[in-house]
Amino acid sequence: MEVSFHFLWEFEFKKVKTILNDEKGMDKMAFNHSEKLINQIYDVSFKADVLVIGGGPAGAWAALSAKKNGATVILVDKGYCGTSGATAPSGNGVWYIPPDKEKREEAMRSREALGGFLSERKWMKRVLEQTYESVNQLAEWGYPFPVDENGVVHKRSLQGPEYMRLMRRKLVKSKVKILDHSPALELLYDSNGVAGAAGVNTQTGETWSVQASSIVIASGGCAFLSKALGCNVLTGDGYLLASEAGAEFSGMEFSNAYAITPKFSSITKTAFYQWASFTYEDGTIIEGAGSHKGRSIIAKTLQKGKKVFAQLDKAKDNPELQKWMRIAQPNFFLQFDRMGINPFEDRFEVTLRLEGTVRGTGGIRIIDETCATSVPGLFAAGDATTRELICGGFTGGGSYNAAWAISSGYWSGEAAAKYALSFNRNNLDRTLSRKQVIGINEQRTSHNGLDANEVIRHVQAEVMPFDINLFRTEEKLSSSLQRLHSIWHEAKTSLKENKGNIVRVREAAAMLATSRWMYTAALERKETRGMHKRLDFPKIDENQQHRLITSGLDEIKVTADTHNFQTV
Amino acid sequence: MIQVLLEERCVKCNLCVNICPTNVFEKRKGEVPVISRQDDCQTCYMCELYCPVDALYVAPNADEAVEISEQELLTTGLVGSYRTNMGWQKGQKPVAAQDPAYKFYLPSGV
Numbered sequence: 071m072e073v074s075f076h077f078l079w080e081f082e083f084k085k086v087k088t089i090l091n092d093e094k095g096m097d098k099m100a101f102n103h104s105e106k107l108i109n110q111i112y113d114v115s116f117k118a119d120v121l122v123i124g125g126g127p128a129g130a131w132a133a134l135s136a137k138k139n140g141a142t143v144i145l146v147d148k149g150y151c152g153t154s155g156a157t158a159p160s161g162n163g164v165w166y167i168p169p170d171k172e173k174r175e176e177a178m179r180s181r182e183a184l185g186g187f188l189s190e191r192k193w194m195k196r197v198l199e200q201t202y203e204s205v206n207q208l209a210e211w212g213y214p215f216p217v218d219e220n221g222v223v224h225k226r227s228l229q230g231p232e233y234m235r236l237m238r239r240k241l242v243k244s245k246v247k248i249l250d251h252s253p254a255l256e257l258l259y260d261s262n263g264v265a266g267a268a269g270v271n272t273q274t275g276e277t278w279s280v281q282a283s284s285i286v287i288a289s290g291g292c293a294f295l296s297k298a299l300g301c302n303v304l305t306g307d308g309y310l311l312a313s314e315a316g317a318e319f320s321g322m323e324f325s326n327a328y329a330i331t332p333k334f335s336s337i338t339k340t341a342f343y344q345w346a347s348f349t350y351e352d353g354t355i356i357e358g359a360g361s362h363k364g365r366s367i368i369a370k371t372l373q374k375g376k377k378v379f380a381q382l383d384k385a386k387d388n389p390e391l392q393k394w395m396r397i398a399q400p401n402f403f404l405q406f407d408r409m410g411i412n413p414f415e416d417r418f419e420v421t422l423r424l425e426g427t428v429r430g431t432g433g434i435r436i437i438d439e440t441c442a443t444s445v446p447g448l449f450a451a452g453d454a455t456t457r458e459l460i461c462g463g464f465t466g467g468g469s470y471n472a473a474w475a476i477s478s479g480y481w482s483g484e485a486a487a488k489y490a491l492s493f494n495r496n497n498l499d500r501t502l503s504r505k506q507v508i509g510i511n512e513q514r515t516s517h518n519g520l521d522a523n524e525v526i527r528h529v530q531a532e533v534m535p536f537d538i539n540l541f542r543t544e545e546k547l548s549s550s551l552q553r554l555h556s557i558w559h560e561a562k563t564s565l566k567e568n569k570g571n572i573v574r575v576r577e578a579a580a581m582l583a584t585s586r587w588m589y590t591a592a593l594e595r596k597e598t599r600g601m602h603k604r605l606d607f608p609k610i611d612e613n614q615q616h617r618l619i620t621s622g623l624d625e626i627k628v629t630a631d632t633h634n635f636q637t638v
Numbered sequence: 639m640i641q642v643l644l645e646e647r648c649v650k651c652n653l654c655v656n657i658c659p660t661n662v663f664e665k666r667k668g669e670v671p672v673i674s675r676q677d678d679c680q681t682c683y684m685c686e687l688y689c690p691v692d693a694l695y696v697a698p699n700a701d702e703a704v705e706i707s708e709q710e711l712l713t714t715g716l717v718g719s720y721r722t723n724m725g726w727q728k729g730q731k732p733v734a735a736q737d738p739a740y741k742f743y744l745p746s747g748v
Contacts, residue, residue, distance in 0.1 A: 149659025158659075159682040163739065214735035227739035231687055231724060232732050251661060272661050297700045302680035303659050336681035336700035394738040400723035401683055405698040408716055 103270050103572040104510045106277045107255065110502065112268060113276035118144040118247065119490035120483070121266055121282035123254045123308060125151025126158070127472065128452020129288035130237040131204065131479025132486070133246045136286070139487035143246045144280050146269065148253035148289070148573075149303050152238035153231075155290050156428055156453070156468075159300040160230040160339060161399040163469035164476075166205050167198055174198055181470070185431070185462020186599035187615055188321070193459035196439070200477035208233070211240060227398070228472065230300075252278060255576050256507050257285070257311050261499040264315055264447045268504070272573060281502060283490035284447045286482045287312055287434065288475075291427035291453040292584045294533050295526060295577075298329055298338040298423045299401075306427070308454040309587070310580035312434045314507050317443040318621040320435035320456040320631065323591035323602045324463040325584075326539045327429035328369065328422035330361060330380070335405045338423050342395055342402060345384040349417060351377045366603075369422055369536045379417040386414045424534050427584070430601065431457040431465055432591070435619055440485030441478050447489055449482040451475065458617055463600015508583075508623075509565050509575040519566040522578040528557050529581045533588070542592055543606045551589040558582055562624070587620045594618055594628045639679040639703055640696050642711055645670050647693035654685040654694060676703060683720050690728075692718030 106112075120136040122129045125147030133145045147154050167177045178194045205225050209215055213236055215223050241248060254267040258279065266281040289308030293301035309319065329338035343361035348368060350356060356378065359367040371378050385391050392414060396403050406413045427433055434443055434450040436459075441449050452475040461470050506512065509522075532550045533539050561582060567575050595618060597611035598604050617631040640662055643654075648670040655663040655671050659682065664674035681700040686692075695717050697704050711717060718727070725733040 149661070150657045153657045153682070153684040153688070154659040159684055161737075161739070214732050216735055216737045216740070218740075224737075224740035227737050229724070229732075229734040229737060231684070231726075232734040250656070273655075273665075297680055300659070300680065300682050302678075334699050334701070337698075391742060394742055396723070397733055397736055398739045398742075400720060400733070404683065404720050404723070407719065408698040 102567055103277060103570065104567045104575075107268055107504070107510050107572075108512055110268075110279075110504065111277065112279040115279045115281070116144055116247070116249075117281045118142045119283050120144075120286065120486045121146070121280045121284075122286045122288060122483070123267060123311070124148075124155075124287065124289035124452070124454065125248065125250075126155035126288065126290055126452060126475065127234070127237065128454070128475035128479040129286070130234070130241060131476050132286040132288055132449075132451050132483035133241055134244055135480045135483030136487040137244045137246055137483075139484050139491075141487035141490050144249065144282070145241065145246055146249045146252045146254050146267070146280065148251070148307065150250045151241065151248050152234045154300075154303050156298075156300045156304065157472070157475070158230045158234040159401065160468065161402075162228045162230055162233070162472045163341075163467060164201065164205060164226055164228055165198065165469045165473035166201055166226050169199075169202060181461060184464045184600070185458070186464065186610060188458050188462035188600065188617055189460055197460050197473050197477045200480055201473040204476045204480055208236070211236060226469075249278065249280075253307065253573050253576075254289075254311065255572060256504060256510055257315050258502045258504055260502055262447070262495065264445060265500070265502060267311070270572060275570075279502065281500070283495050284449065284486040286449045286451055286486050287443075287454050288451040288479060288482070289454050291430065291433060292325075292581060293426045293428045294424055294530055294581055294585075296424040296426070296534065297336050298331075298425045298428070299336050301425065301428055304428055304453070305577040306580040306584035307577060308450070309434060310576065310583050312443060312445070312448065312450065312454075313583065313621070313623055314505060315445045315448055317445050317448060317450075318435040318619050319432060319587055320617050320619050321430075321432035321458040321463065321591070322427070322587040322620045323595045323618060324432045324458070324600050325427045325430040325588040325592075326542075326601055327425040327427075327465070328365065328536075328540060329425050329429065330365070330368065330420055331423050332405060333419040333421045334409065337402055337405045338425065339399055339402050342382060342399070343380065345382045346380045347383050348420075349379045349381070351379065353417070365422070366540070368420070369540055372421065373536050378420050380420045381415075381417045382413045422536075424539070426533070427588075428453055429465055429468070429471070431461045431463055432588070433457065436478075439481065441482035442485060449486045449489075451478040451482040456617075463602055508562055508579040509567070510572070511563075519568060520561050520564040521568065522565065522571055522574040525557060525561055525565060525578040525582055526574075529554070529578070529585050533585050540603065542602070542604050544593065547589050547593050551586065551593065554582065554586050554589065558586060558624075583623060586626055590626045590628055591618045591620050639676055639681055639699060640673050640685060640694065641704065641706055642695040642708060643670065643673055644693045644695075644708060644717070647691050649691050649693075651690065653688050653690065657688045658685050686718070686720050687724060687726060689721070692721065
């Protein structure tokens with residue numbers, strides 16, 4: 071049976087190859103990529119010391135840092151390095167604090183209670199130091215930081231498009247090879263462990279492989295295709311890759327960030343809502359509703375089926391402030407200008423979009439200061455990793471994530487280069503092999519495959535509702551988790567490529583896995599801490615001041631990481 | 639969502655095809671590119687920002703396509719407004735150099 075199947079496949083492959091050569095149209099996408107990946111047939115193959123997966127700020131810093139340490143580097147991005155991810159389309163604050171003892175002390179102290187005392191001073195200190203150094207470097211590279219009337223340069227804010235365009239230029243100049251539109255779909259292995267990745271190019275339809283001695287996963291968090299700004303490429307892909315290699319997660323219960331946005335819009339930028347008042351449809355004020363502390367009240371109002379309106383009326387009589395706001399975040403106003411709304415004068419309907427782990431703090435667990443995962447040769451950086459080290463269980467602001475991306479990118483790139491150059495891999499058996507993974511496996515089922523979009527809709531129905539994910543209870547979490555587990559067990563064998571949608575298939579698998587790690591951890595934390603709210607355990611419990619480590623794909627395990635934090 | 643590609647302005651540089659993070663556009667031989675996967679658009683406005691000739695318009699509606707006629711659009715003055723506001727038009731300086739965030743909403747560096 072196997073032989074005849076293989077023969078048939080060879081035949082089909084040749085046929086499709088001909089189509090590929092003849093027509094440069096949509097037909098090329100119709101080819102079954104998973105068959106090629108399973109048989110390790112790669113249209114293009116590359117080699118480098120270090121492979122970086124993801125081209126947002128963390129990946130870009132990692133690649134530059136690896137290069138600086140003497141490694142050859144390939145960076146692959148699912149979209150386009152320079153525009154992909156949550157940073158590129160946004161205005162970003164950065165946790166940039168000059169080396170003033172008191173200011174840094176205050177910067178660290180102010181975060182600790184919010185994060186439920188799961189952060190560590192040791193990590194905060196080194197992130198503040200590294201961010202300071204690297205952001206100064208950005209100025210040297212030509213980022214146009216504003217200079218005030220006294221000649222002081224201000225470096226606490228980065229405009230995403232400008233920042234990421236500059237980072238791409240630096241990468242190109244440093245001779246980092248960038249593969250755009252090249253989602254990594256699976257990791258590859260050799261006799262020494264992780265040894266590269268394979269994927270497809272979504273524009274040429276070609277399969278690719280990269281052989282590398284170490285890997286940095288910097289593919290961002292997971293926002294479940296909610297259309298939060300820049301987040302639709304952030305589907306937890308790197309989590310899935312890491313988990314398949316055996317890595318663990320930490321803080322996956324801190325995964326229920328929601329951002330305010332005008333109902334029609336994708337602009338999940340919330341800084342300016344500090345000047346907003348929130349009202350019911352009839353114009354009466356919603357007591358306690360707000361951007362910082364009152365987001366739950368907005369959620370509760372929406373949950374009751376009532377509409378919520380906002381108006382930036384507190385900046386209404388301040389034309390100077392309005393002018394500044396426009397310059398600071400141009401796309402915040404773009405949305406209103408195009409709808410004919412004056413946000414200072416008019417009320418507009420708002421909603422909350424899920425940002426999941428992107429503005430949550432959970433992610434791949436790192437085990438030491440080099441940002442190594444528990445898998446040798448596999449490093450991780452940015453939103454793909456846990457940010458509990460500096461934020462505990464709550465971020466609420468992009469500036470910590472920005473600082474973490476810069477710092478963890480820098481450290482992981484350096485360490486990945488050193489790891490890659492520490493031994494001569496050519497002395498080993500470098501034959502690349504693969505694992506059977508969900509969505510790309512040889513198991514065939516007689517019935518029709520499970521559709522990726524169907525799986526995604528199921529997952530969204532479990533992670534988006536406030537009454538499951540935001541206001542958590544044992545009852546809702548466990549029934550939701552049960553449904554997600556049963557989809558996983560079906561998907562394991564029957565989720566497969568259909569009409570060239572292998573990328574969507576793996577995204578669906580990644581989001582499904584992510585939702586299960588989230589809710590497994592959320593069930594285990596029987597208290598309210600950081601952004602994790604349990605209605606059935608509404609208080610913080612001092613006996614649970616530890617992180618939760620989650621691992622596994624089919625069977626998910628949670629353990630408490632009870633090492634002593636150096637919190638103060 | 640990406641809504642309009644003004645064919646008469648397009649110079650077929652295909653920059654939008656290259657830089658779109660969700661691969662919404664499709665390159666065509668000798669012709670202007672087309673918006674072929676509108677549903678995949680995440681309304682991030684990056685294509686508009688990169689388009690050197692203001693030939694693209696992203697409607698602010700993230701969840702649904704909203705029809706707008708080219709003629710109507712051209713009277714609004716909104717085409718290319720993001721690029722202008724960011725200081726990315728030819729001859730402009732990036733507005734990042736005037737970013738006043740430090741003055742008012744990031745006073746303590748958070």
